[in-house]
Amino acid sequence: xxxxxxxxAALMDLVTSxxxxxxxxxxxxxxxxxxxxxxxxxxxxxNVEHLITIPGGSxxxxxxxxxxxGGLVRFVCKVGNDDLGDIxxxxxxxxxxxxxxxxxxxxxxxxxxxxxQDTQRTMFTYLGASAELLPTEISDVxxxxxxxxxxxxxxxxxxxxxxxxxxxAKVAGLEVAFDCGxxxxxxxxxxxxxxxxxxxxxxxxxxxxxxxxxxxxVEEDLACMExxxxxxxxxxxxxxxxxxxxxxxxxIKISAVGAKAIDxxxxxxxxxxxxxxxxxxxxxxxKCGELASAIASEVIQVMGPVIPDAGYERLIKIxxxxxxxxx
Numbered sequence: 001x002x003x004x005x006x007x008x009a010a011l012m013d014l015v016t017s018x019x020x021x022x023x024x025x026x027x028x029x030x031x032x033x034x035x036x037x038x039x040x041x042x043x044x045x046x047n048v049e050h051l052i053t054i055p056g057g058s059x060x061x062x063x064x065x066x067x068x069x070g071g072l073v074r075f076v077c078k079v080g081n082d083d084l085g086d087i088x089x090x091x092x093x094x095x096x097x098x099x100x101x102x103x104x105x106x107x108x109x110x111x112x113x114x115x116x117q118d119t120q121r122t123m124f125t126y127l128g129a130s131a132e133l134l135p136t137e138i139s140d141v142x143x144x145x146x147x148x149x150x151x152x153x154x155x156x157x158x159x160x161x162x163x164x165x166x167x168x169a170k171v172a173g174l175e176v177a178f179d180c181g182x183x184x185x186x187x188x189x190x191x192x193x194x195x196x197x198x199x200x201x202x203x204x205x206x207x208x209x210x211x212x213x214x215x216x217x218v219e220e221d222l223a224c225m226e227x228x229x230x231x232x233x234x235x236x237x238x239x240x241x242x243x244x245x246x247x248x249x250x251x252i253k254i255s256a257v258g259a260k261a262i263d264x265x266x267x268x269x270x271x272x273x274x275x276x277x278x279x280x281x282x283x284x285x286x287k288c289g290e291l292a293s294a295i296a297s298e299v300i301q302v303m304g305p306v307i308p309d310a311g312y313e314r315l316i317k318i319x320x321x322x323x324x325x326x327x
Contacts, residue, residue, distance in 0.1 A: 002147035002280040003072035005174075007138075007165050008059025009130035009154055010077035010101075012084050012110040014045070015052040015265060015304045022047070023114065023122055030116070031210070033123045033154070033182040041126040044112060054304045055091040056111065057130070058181055059152040061266050061305045065273025065295060067096035068312050069319055071280060074142050076100040078133040080108035085129070100142045104129035119261045119300070123182070131157075135164035143172045147280065148204075150272070153181025153211075156189035163192075166201050175232075177204035179272055180211040187214060197230045204279075205231035208268055212236045220244065221251065233285070235275070237268055242293060245285050254289035257297035266305025271296040277319070287322050294318045 026044065028034040036044065045051070060075060067073040075097050079085030085108040092099040109128035113121045138161070143149065149169040155162040169176055178196065180186055186193060193215075196202050205227050207215060212223035220238060227234030228246040236244045242256040274295040278288030298311040307315075 001072055003074070003145060004063070004066060004148045004150055004276055004280060005074040005076065005142050005146045006059040006063040006150040007076045007155065008152040009057045009109055009127055010060060010079045010085075010088050011057040011125065011127070011130060012088065012108060013054045013056030013113055013265065013304055014110055015054065015113045015115065015263070016048045016050060018048065018114040018116060020116055023116060026124075028122065028124070029184070030122050031120050032184045033125055034184070035157075036124050036126055038107070038126055038128075041110065041112070041124065044124055048112070048114070052304055054306050055088045056266070056305050057109075057152075058154065058179065058269050059150060060092070061269035062150060062152075062179075062272045062276070063097050064092070064095045065270045065307070066276050068307070069273060069277045069291075069295070069315060071277050074098045074100060074146065076133075076138060076142050078102040078104055078129050078137070080104055080106055080129040082108055084108035084110070102133060102137050104132050106132055113265045113304075115263045115265065115303070119264050121263065121265045133158075133161060135161050138165060138168070140168050140172060143168050143174060146172075146174060148177055148276065149174045150177045150179075150276065152179055153185040156181075156185055156192045159189075159192045166196070170201070175203040176201060177206065177272075177276065178202045179206040179268070180208075180215065183210045183214050186211055202231045204233045204235070206235045206237070206272060208237045209239065225251065237271055239264075243271070243289055245289050247285070252286050252289060254286070254293055257293045259297040259301050261300040263303045264300055265303070266299045267296045269305060270299045270307070278322070281323070283322070283326060287326065291315075291319060291322060
């Protein structure tokens with residue numbers, strides 16, 4: 001089987017339920033990713049109750065999901081030299097991810113995922129040690145004998161690191177998958193995303209419907225078709241309506257798997273896990289999308305981005321059924 005390497009922020013997810021009024025009081029955009037300082041994070045956390053603490057981070061969630069599906073996975077990141085950093089590192093190993101982990105005196109990063117009654121999550125992110133990962137700390141070693149480099153959009157806030165990783169990947173012959181991450185990333189770091197597109201650095205471009213609209217100025221099918229001019233494969237995730245996968249030759253619509261959603265945290269991340277598993281196994285794109293929808297449906301039924309073992313048992317059966325249908 002082919003192998004993937006992911007690079008992204010090592011963050012502890014702090015998940016809590018909040019009201020619409022609570023979101024308004026923070027004076028931040030609902031549904032987006034809001035960078036905060038250490039002091040701001042402390043203030044915000046002082047206004048919430050009943051936190052669930054889970055190792056997270058967008059690319060990390062994707063890599064763990066891919067590993068739990070049976071994929072071969074590596075992950076490069078930086079954590080604090082603290083208890084949360086140790087927990088984070090142990091969690092990667094426990095889930096079958098080969099970690100290439102650097103340490104810092106700065107605290108481990110964390111993100112508050114504030115979930116409203118409509119299941120939408122608004123993120124408040126303190127990057128901490130994860131933002132200190134340096135190009136000089138990343139050699140070609142994690143890229144050896146791998147096939148796909150998976151990058152989260154938040155790396156656009158560190159363009160030197162992002163371009164360094166893509167350069168190593170291209171020299172080594174890897175394909176590059178880039179998930180836009182949030183509409184805020186596109187709005188604030190458009191210059192670097194446009195550079196990647198212009199230089200044909202991205203092979204698989206992934207966005208949700210809001211991100212795709214900002215990227216292309218059109219919606220859904222048309223957005224995906226426009227994105228297919230920017231990368232070999234374009235993907236637009238459209239929530240309850242499923243997803244769209246486009247190449248220059250075809251448009252594939254994937255239905256969402258019906259499930260009662262209580263929290264969308266990690267849904268897009270885990271969708272990418274399912275897609276990548278199929279892609280690394282040379283499945284048709286439609287089948288990659290089917291597994292992606294199945295895993296996304298599992299994670300939206302729990303608080304936070306971690307699917308219980310029972311969920312993965314169901315997913316492994318779906319995985320095997322798809323694989324057998326292709327023989």
